[in-house]
Amino acid sequence: MNVEAAVRVCPVLYNNDDVLCVKSNTYNNTIQLGNIQSFPVHYALPSDCTQSALFSTTITPLINYLFEGCDVSVVTFGQSGTGKSYTLLGPGLNCTLSEIEYGIIPRFLREVFTNVCQNSERNYIIHITWTQICGENVQDLLGTGSVECTSVSEAFELLQTGLSNITPQCAHTLFTITLEQQWVVDNIIQHKISTASFVDLSSSEKTLVIDSNGMTQAIPVDTGLLTLQRCIWALSDPCISMCNINNVVPYNQSALTMLLKDSFGGRAKTVLICCVSPLLSDFMETFYTLQFAMRAQMIKNFVTVNSYTTCEIMYDNTDLFGLQFAANQLFKLVSNAEYLFKNLILNSSLSKSQMEQISQWLTLKQECKDCISESSEPHRSLEIIEEEIENSCSSESEESEVIYEEDTQTTVQHLEELMQNFCVKTDNLVSATNSKCNTLVITKESCNSSSNSEYHLKGARGRRGSIHSVEELIPVVSMDSDCKIVEGTPFEQNETVLKNKPELNYETKRKMLKQIYKEIEGCEKQMNELETMIDMKENLMQQLVKHKNTKSCARDKLKQIYQKLQNDQYVAHSKLLQAKSENNQYMEQKYYTEMCGISQKLHETELIKDFTENSTKKIIDLENSVRNSKKQLEKLKKHKQKEERRKTNFENDLRWHQKRSDHSSNSLKSDTSKCNSNSGTKLDVQASSDHKHLNSKCNNKSYHHISNEDAENLKHEIKELRKTRNFLLEQICKMDPKLHSTKLLSDVDEHKLLQCEEAIEAIDMAIEYKNQLICNCASLSAYNPEREDKVDKILMQQFMKLNINEIRILLKKYFEKVIDLRSISKKLEQQVLQAESQNEDLRCRIQDLSHTLQRVRLETERRILVQQQQHEDKLQLMMHHLVNNKNPENDCFMSHVVESSKQTALAFQVSQRTAKHVDKGSLIARFTRYARHETVPRQLQAAITPPQAKVTRQKNKLIIQQSSK
Numbered sequence: 001m002n003v004e005a006a007v008r009v010c011p012v013l014y015n016n017d018d019v020l021c022v023k024s025n026t027y028n029n030t031i032q033l034g035n036i037q038s039f040p041v042h043y044a045l046p047s048d049c050t051q052s053a054l055f056s057t058t059i060t061p062l063i064n065y066l067f068e069g070c071d072v073s074v075v076t077f078g079q080s081g082t083g084k085s086y087t088l089l090g091p092g093l094n095c096t097l098s099e100i101e102y103g104i105i106p107r108f109l110r111e112v113f114t115n116v117c118q119n120s121e122r123n124y125i126i127h128i129t130w131t132q133i134c135g136e137n138v139q140d141l142l143g144t145g146s147v148e149c150t151s152v153s154e155a156f157e158l159l160q161t162g163l164s165n166i167t168p169q170c171a172h173t174l175f176t177i178t179l180e181q182q183w184v185v186d187n188i189i190q191h192k193i194s195t196a197s198f199v200d201l202s203s204s205e206k207t208l209v210i211d212s213n214g215m216t217q218a219i220p221v222d223t224g225l226l227t228l229q230r231c232i233w234a235l236s237d238p239c240i241s242m243c244n245i246n247n248v249v250p251y252n253q254s255a256l257t258m259l260l261k262d263s264f265g266g267r268a269k270t271v272l273i274c275c276v277s278p279l280l281s282d283f284m285e286t287f288y289t290l291q292f293a294m295r296a297q298m299i300k301n302f303v304t305v306n307s308y309t310t311c312e313i314m315y316d317n318t319d320l321f322g323l324q325f326a327a328n329q330l331f332k333l334v335s336n337a338e339y340l341f342k343n344l345i346l347n348s349s350l351s352k353s354q355m356e357q358i359s360q361w362l363t364l365k366q367e368c369k370d371c372i373s374e375s376s377e378p379h380r381s382l383e384i385i386e387e388e389i390e391n392s393c394s395s396e397s398e399e400s401e402v403i404y405e406e407d408t409q410t411t412v413q414h415l416e417e418l419m420q421n422f423c424v425k426t427d428n429l430v431s432a433t434n435s436k437c438n439t440l441v442i443t444k445e446s447c448n449s450s451s452n453s454e455y456h457l458k459g460a461r462g463r464r465g466s467i468h469s470v471e472e473l474i475p476v477v478s479m480d481s482d483c484k485i486v487e488g489t490p491f492e493q494n495e496t497v498l499k500n501k502p503e504l505n506y507e508t509k510r511k512m513l514k515q516i517y518k519e520i521e522g523c524e525k526q527m528n529e530l531e532t533m534i535d536m537k538e539n540l541m542q543q544l545v546k547h548k549n550t551k552s553c554a555r556d557k558l559k560q561i562y563q564k565l566q567n568d569q570y571v572a573h574s575k576l577l578q579a580k581s582e583n584n585q586y587m588e589q590k591y592y593t594e595m596c597g598i599s600q601k602l603h604e605t606e607l608i609k610d611f612t613e614n615s616t617k618k619i620i621d622l623e624n625s626v627r628n629s630k631k632q633l634e635k636l637k638k639h640k641q642k643e644e645r646r647k648t649n650f651e652n653d654l655r656w657h658q659k660r661s662d663h664s665s666n667s668l669k670s671d672t673s674k675c676n677s678n679s680g681t682k683l684d685v686q687a688s689s690d691h692k693h694l695n696s697k698c699n700n701k702s703y704h705h706i707s708n709e710d711a712e713n714l715k716h717e718i719k720e721l722r723k724t725r726n727f728l729l730e731q732i733c734k735m736d737p738k739l740h741s742t743k744l745l746s747d748v749d750e751h752k753l754l755q756c757e758e759a760i761e762a763i764d765m766a767i768e769y770k771n772q773l774i775c776n777c778a779s780l781s782a783y784n785p786e787r788e789d790k791v792d793k794i795l796m797q798q799f800m801k802l803n804i805n806e807i808r809i810l811l812k813k814y815f816e817k818v819i820d821l822r823s824i825s826k827k828l829e830q831q832v833l834q835a836e837s838q839n840e841d842l843r844c845r846i847q848d849l850s851h852t853l854q855r856v857r858l859e860t861e862r863r864i865l866v867q868q869q870q871h872e873d874k875l876q877l878m879m880h881h882l883v884n885n886k887n888p889e890n891d892c893f894m895s896h897v898v899e900s901s902k903q904t905a906l907a908f909q910v911s912q913r914t915a916k917h918v919d920k921g922s923l924i925a926r927f928t929r930y931a932r933h934e935t936v937p938r939q940l941q942a943a944i945t946p947p948q949a950k951v952t953r954q955k956n957k958l959i960i961q962q963s964s965k
């Protein structure tokens with residue numbers, strides 16, 4: 001934050017008939033000196049500005065800063081008798097009696113204590129110090145150093161004490177209020193410590209000296225002020241780098257500047273109040289004071305919040321804060337001592353008795369520690385400190401090392417066990433997930449129970465198939481003649497791209513590929529833009545380096561001009577005073593006009609000097625910017641490469657998908673035709689293969705035999721079942737073209753489809769069972785009461801009681817419930833798909849938006865760079881003229897240079913502002929457009945609406961209700 005400057009014009013006595021030359025314009029906060037020169041300041045305060053008005057405009061904001069934890073600083077500066085002390089304290093010793101004229105300090109104290117009283121949630125501690133600085137001596141005005149204050153009256157008493165101790169005329173004074181705040185959040189103590197300092201500088205009168213170049217210079221009489229002036233001049237140099245601030249700024253050359261380090265170029269929020277006299281006879285002093293204010297305003301401070309937290313606490317009682325803190329400190333000390341002792345023991349330079357003492361100490365310490373860890377928790381932070389010491393300590397006693405090692409070993413073992421468990425669980429989870437993803441549950445049982453691969457080919461929407469699309473399901477698993485599972489079709493065995501990856505469907509992959517194309521395109525555009533910009537920046541840097549000499553020549557020349565003008569002004573001022581004393585009005589007017597003219601030129605010279613300032617900072621900035629751009633470019637390159645790799649993978653995947661879907665549609669066609677024409681032959685083949693398969697399974701096992709007649713009957717039943725099954729398959733096949741053309745089935749068709757699929761599975765089970773009966777291994781799946789658990793037994797007993805009709809009804813009900821459940825799950829899947837696709841759309845938009853944002857940012861940067869280039873070209877031209885002009889202080893030339901420099905600078909600034917404005921505007925428009933788009937959250941809401949089915953439990957029943965929304 002910049003230092004803020006306020007200029008207060010002091011009132012003039014009525015009987016003073018001197019001419020007034022200072023006007024304070026409160027509307028635009030400028031101070032007009034003479035007829036020509038005006039100084040812009042943060043606060044222009046007129047001569048009738050009251051103490052209260054001054055406080056509320058310039059100081060009140062600082063109170064907030066102080067309570068936020070920032071340091072604040074108020075410094076008064078000016079000629080003798082212009083009201084510096086009056087501004088800070090009020091009218092002399094009795095300031096505490098006349099409230100209207102209270103100065104800043106008493107008002108500030110009152111505000112601070114009012115705030116403190118109003119906020120009872122925090123614990124406040126206020127300390128006050130007051131010192132005076134005479135030359136290099138710093139003296140305490142209160143006699144007791146820092147004093148804790150608990151009320152305004154106590155603070156005012158201290159004010160009185162301090163005032164009576166001030167040495168008049170010779171000293172600067174420094175009054176400080178330190179505010180400490182403590183409060184607790186989640187058992188952690190929060191602290192803020194901030195200081196408000198009020199500095200009353202001694203009068204800034206100047207004396208004339210002749211410098212090494214033989215030039216006359218006006219410098220402050222007080223050495224502290226002289227150093228302060230140097231510091232402020234150095235700090236306001238636009239080329240100063242914050243890294244070497246301490247080397248460049250001569251803070252350590254006086255006690256005053258050491259104390260004011262935080263106020264100027266430091267971490268405080270500073271308000272400089274410059275008090276000036278409006279009288280013409282004080283013109284020069286006023287001019288210097290205003291110049292000082294101008295310089296100070298250019299200084300940047302780094303205002304920081306001074307806050308920190310301390311240990312965990314267990315109790316609400318605020319009195320325990322101190323104890324807690326002290327205890328923690330002691331524990332840290334003890335830990336450090338322990339570490340030291342252990343090292344001493346290892347060094348073995350101790351006597352026997354010393355060794356014994358230390359070992360006793362260590363034992364006692366361990367006992368204490370055990371007590372604490374058993375009885376209370378609040379010292380956890382201590383354990384952390386000890387751990388840190390132990391870890392960093394390389395040479396400890398053997399004993400402690402052993403203990404440590406044992407602990408570590410058990411911990412490591414434990415960790416390893418945990419890791420192993422975790423790995424096993426993860427593997428299980430992964431394989432479970434994979435098998436789910438692969439859709440066909442790859443177990444022998446499932447192969448046996450529904451051994452018709454034809455069904456998988458056609459049905460495709462089997463019990464577990466509804467989540468996945470046709471392409472993914474079809475050839476994932478096939479079976480060889482020995483009923484072994486062979487993973488993958490020939491396609492898959494050739495293509496390894498998608499192995500070990502969760503399957504994404506074709507559409508998603510296509511969309512993702514589109515996004516990747518966009519991303520690559522965006523990257524390329526940004527990279528081109530960045531490359532152009534890097535070239536431009538490097539050119540500009542070269543140009544700045546090339547013209548550095550011209551600028552420094554111009555600067556030297558301007559310095560000379562400036563000094564000459566200063567001398568002229570001083571001479572004119574002396575002549576003016578002489579003319580005044582001789583009461584020669586004509587000469588008085590002449591010298592006054594001359595002085596005004598010189599001030600104008602001084603002002604102009606200063607302005608031009610600003611333009612000639614060293615280009616080093618600009619070059620450094622540009623260098624940094626080039627480095628950043630190059631880094632950005634590198635990042636983009638890597639990102640592009642990554643995206644290109646992804647692109648290749650996705651393209652391969654999609655090609656493979658395409659092939660696979662072609663293959664599956666061919667299979668589907670051939671299977672459908674087989675199903676329609678050859679169902680009879682197919683059945684026989686199927687039945688005989690079933691038998692063969694089951695016979696091989698039942699080898700070497702003895703089961704009871706069934707008669708031939710029964711076997712024939714069973715075969716007949718199987719034949720009938722197969723007919724029904726084939727009929728159902730035909731129904732499904734009829735629906736397939738519908739599904740292919742519309743992608744969606746009506747509710748009735750959907751229900752029918754589910755019924756068919758479920759019925760086919762039931763029939764398959766029945767066929768399986770009957771086959772087992774024929775092969776005499778039905779006992780495999782028959783009910784065996786021995787094997788069932790208690791609940792199953794009870795259930796079976798209930799089933800046994802049911803007659804055949806009841807069982808049929810029950811089965812029917814279960815069948816319907818299964819259908820309902822499947823239909824609900826399918827709807828849910830559709831919702832998920834919808835949500836996913838919307839999510840995809842949103843991701844696309846975000847991607848577009850971020851590309852636009854990047855592009856706009858780069859375009860803006862480039863535009864600014866072009867302007868900067870033009871600005872530098874023009875400046876260079878002017879500097880060239882300035883250096884080569886024989887008579888640069890010539891009126892017209894200087895004014896011309898100032899005017900053109902201002903214009904180019906203005907053009908540059910305007911372009912910067914416009915660029916920012918336009919880009920911001922266009923971006924806002926874009927964002928708004930997207931935001932408007934997003935006001936259709938109903939779609940999304942629909943997608944994420946919870947399942948429209950209600951599942952409840954009642955005694956032995958599970959009730960599933962589907963709402964028809």
Ligand SMILES: Nc1ncnc2c1ncn2[C@@H]1O[C@H](COP(=O)(O)OP(=O)(O)OP(=O)(O)O)[C@@H](O)[C@H]1O
Pocket residue numbers: 009010011047078079080081082083084085086087090091169201202203275
């Ligand atoms: N704005 C003001 N309103 C009323 N009186 C003022 C004002 N400014 C200054 N004075 C009066 O002018 C006199 C000089 O002021 P003060 O002592 O504050 O000046 P100073 O700048 O501190 O001088 P020095 O540097 O010599 O200490 C005091 O009597 C003070 O009351």
